[in-house]
Amino acid sequence: MTNILIVDDDSHILKLVDLHLSEAGYHVLQAQDGVEALDLLRKKKCDLAVVDVMMPYMDGYTLTKEIREMYDIPIILLTAKNQIEDKEQGYISGTDDYLVKPFEPKELLFRIKALLRRYDNQLDDFKICLGRTVINKKSYEVHIGDLTILLPLKEFELLYFFISNPMQVFTREQLIEHIWGLDYEGDERTVNVHVKRLRERFYKLTDDFQIKTVRGVGYLLEAKR
Structure with missing residues (x-):
């Protein structure tokens, strides 16, 4: 109400x-x-x-x-x-x-x-829906059915970017630029760590999407059709 x-x-x-x-x-x-x-x-x-x-x-x-x-x-x-x-x-x-x-x-x-x-x-305008998964940039929450998931900021931003651009391949350099910014002083392993954490969090919760490794290039998010 x-x-x-x-x-x-x-x-x-x-x-x-x-x-x-x-x-x-x-x-x-x-x-x-x-x-x-x-x-x-x-x-x-x-x-x-x-x-x-x-x-x-x-x-x-x-x-x-x-x-x-x-x-x-x-x-x-x-x-x-x-x-x-x-x-x-x-x-x-x-x-x-x-x-x-x-x-x-x-x-x-x-x-x-x-x-x-x-x-x-x-x-x-702040919500993206993918199957039963709803990612809300206004509240920084991910909803899967009745389940609400709160992610660390950079994990959320990375997932939101992937889901906003499904089936597109991004290099680690591009992801660093979009999520961490051009002045980021870390290395590409940061992307690998964050992708690994996202996979571990969601692989048992939903099959609405998967973050795939494109060998020698980077990552893409594969969305269930």
């Missing part, structure tokens, strides 16, 4: 938004100030935040900045003001959208759905 965080010091707004979002199938988390909101975010995964501007302890602009620094979720600011300067401050803080009070709950729902679709599409 999609979790929506609502942050507003007005209990009537919280109840109204909670009612409409719950009826639309969302799970709503409520906070009455920025401190409480950040505490909730640390404890629960939220997919979107709706944040009021005028709140005690921490205003909505500050909270938006805090959320943007720590979490990659869409944010809608709620405000009683409709001045261009206020909107500008909101977008500078990092909000994705802006809604002026009083507002129609249906309009908030439309905006939430639109933002969630946009963020889902962006996340898809």
Whole structure:
């Protein structure tokens, strides 16, 4: 279920938004100030935040900045003001959208759905699927069915590069350049070690792909068709 965080010091707004979002199938988390909101975010995964501007302890602009620094979720600011300067401050803080009070709950729902679709599409750009294997460059996770695998950074980057370019042969020099950079001071044995580790990790988990040695040249990733 999609979790929506609502942050507003007005209990009537919280109840109204909670009612409409719950009826639309969302799970709503409520906070009455920025401190409480950040505490909730640390404890629960939220997919979107709706944040009021005028709140005690921490205003909505500050909270938006805090959320943007720590979490990659869409944010809608709620405000009683409709001045261009206020909107500008909101977008500078990092909000994705802006809604002026009083507002129609249906309009908030439309905006939430639109933002969630946009963020889902962006996340898809970071994913590569190969059979049951999904490699996600946004979270740096590899998923095989229900199994989630976290790899050391260079192993992940090497696997992502291979899966992005299946059935292409790369020399060890090319792999060093793409993964470690031109200023890397190590030698080609680094590639051999990382390929060996990837093979050991995945050969029992999936047959979606295999990293093959091309004798005298380098490596390629053979994808199951």
